[in-house]
Amino acid sequence: MTQARNHDGDRRPTRLFGPRAAAAGPLLPVLITLVIGFVTLLGDAGTTWLPLLAAGPALAASTHGPRGVLGVGLLAAGLGVALGARDGARGAELAAVPAALLAVTSASALAGALRSRRERVLADVRSVAEAAQHALLMPVPATVGPFEAAVRYSAAAAEARIGGDLYALVPTPYGVRMIVGDVRGKGLPAVGTAALVLGVFREAAYDEPDLLAVVDRIERSLARNLGADDFVTAVIAGCPRPGLLEVVNCGHAPPLLVRASTRIEAVEPVPPAPPLGLRALTDQTPGLQELSFADGDQLLLYTDGVIEARDRDRAFYPLVEGLARHLSDEPSRTLGAIHDELLAHVGGRLHDDAALLLIRKPLPAPPPASQLASPATVLGDLAG
Numbered sequence: 001m002t003q004a005r006n007h008d009g010d011r012r013p014t015r016l017f018g019p020r021a022a023a024a025g026p027l028l029p030v031l032i033t034l035v036i037g038f039v040t041l042l043g044d045a046g047t048t049w050l051p052l053l054a055a056g057p058a059l060a061a062s063t064h065g066p067r068g069v070l071g072v073g074l075l076a077a078g079l080g081v082a083l084g085a086r087d088g089a090r091g092a093e094l095a096a097v098p099a100a101l102l103a104v105t106s107a108s109a110l111a112g113a114l115r116s117r118r119e120r121v122l123a124d125v126r127s128v129a130e131a132a133q134h135a136l137l138m139p140v141p142a143t144v145g146p147f148e149a150a151v152r153y154s155a156a157a158a159e160a161r162i163g164g165d166l167y168a169l170v171p172t173p174y175g176v177r178m179i180v181g182d183v184r185g186k187g188l189p190a191v192g193t194a195a196l197v198l199g200v201f202r203e204a205a206y207d208e209p210d211l212l213a214v215v216d217r218i219e220r221s222l223a224r225n226l227g228a229d230d231f232v233t234a235v236i237a238g239c240p241r242p243g244l245l246e247v248v249n250c251g252h253a254p255p256l257l258v259r260a261s262t263r264i265e266a267v268e269p270v271p272p273a274p275p276l277g278l279r280a281l282t283d284q285t286p287g288l289q290e291l292s293f294a295d296g297d298q299l300l301l302y303t304d305g306v307i308e309a310r311d312r313d314r315a316f317y318p319l320v321e322g323l324a325r326h327l328s329d330e331p332s333r334t335l336g337a338i339h340d341e342l343l344a345h346v347g348g349r350l351h352d353d354a355a356l357l358l359i360r361k362p363l364p365a366p367p368p369a370s371q372l373a374s375p376a377t378v379l380g381d382l383a384g
Contacts, residue, residue: 029060061108073105150331164190180301181234245293251275260296305354
């Protein structure tokens with residue numbers, strides 16, 4: 001399963017086996033060794049079954065360290081000698097059984113040591129990746145300025161935990177501003193480009209009063225640092241004052257605007273603009289769209305890893321229908337339900353990075369009961 005980042009809570013790793021299977025794993029090599037010894041003891045095949053005792057230490061290499069493997073190997077060798085002597089084996093024939101078992105045990109112990117070392121290295125790499133993700137994709141609080149917010153992020157490379165999708169949501173002197181983007185390519189180069197875009201965005205969002213100037217800063221930085229075939233699709237949005245939403249779309253999937261009436265509108269770019277990093281190749285420049293954003297409205301930004309996710313029948317995930325099904329007044333609950341449905345749609349593993357960012361302008365809170373006029377007061381005012 002992909003690693004899902006939920007900035008409204010901690011990530012919990014998926015366990016492939018239940019508690020019983022996890023507890024039985026270390027005991028399995030010992031049980032197999034004892035079962036083989038028991039079958040040999042009851043049977044009349046002589047020493048025919050004794051080589052199978054090597055299965056115990058061989059299996060122990062996948063669940064134990066060197067000491068555990070040696071313990072299982074010594075148990076197997078002891079059983080082999082005892083059962084061989086019982087069946088009348090003598091001399092070289094009797095010595096061959098423990099010698100073979102000890103050889104398998106030695107090789108298995110070495111394999112177990114190498115496995116333990118790789119696990120430690122992998123744990124260190126995961127820790128570094130986790131720290132890099134926290135630095136690159138900073139947590140989004142549940143409330144940013146006047147808005148409620150939530151994020152869901154899944155990297156297609158489960159062990160990497162970070163990928164080429166990017167997002168940020170920051171309060172600035174010019175209102176709350178946000179970005180969701182998708183870097184062309186994968187791996188460390190894509191992560192480096194995502195870090196560059198986010199760094200420039202976070203700085204420019206605080207400095208530039210005009211949202212198009214923020215986009216221009218990112219464009220100039222990418223033009224200096226990207227290769228000829230590299231680019232970033234992105235949507236940059238902001239709310240400079242109450243009731244107003246600004247959107248700049250640079251070759252990205254259109255955001256979904258959910259009105260308080262639950263009507264869903266796709267914010268198509270007008271005019272269409274090239275992705276960030278490719279402006280020099282065209283004569284098109286991004287335009288600024290201004291939309292109303294009233295109390296109760298919501299805005300969903302996402303990457304193509306969401307809408308291009310396919311099921312077994314190669315059908316795309318219907319994001320608009322999914323949003324309509326799971327829409328609620330809590331962005332975290334809405335995105336949680338969409339993310340779970342998305343994973344179920346693809347069978348549990350995404351083949352591309354996927355990011356979802358949802359903000360909502362909450363409705364005004366009703367006045368306290370103490371400020372409401374009582375019926376008697378209202379009747380008195382009418383009578384007067």
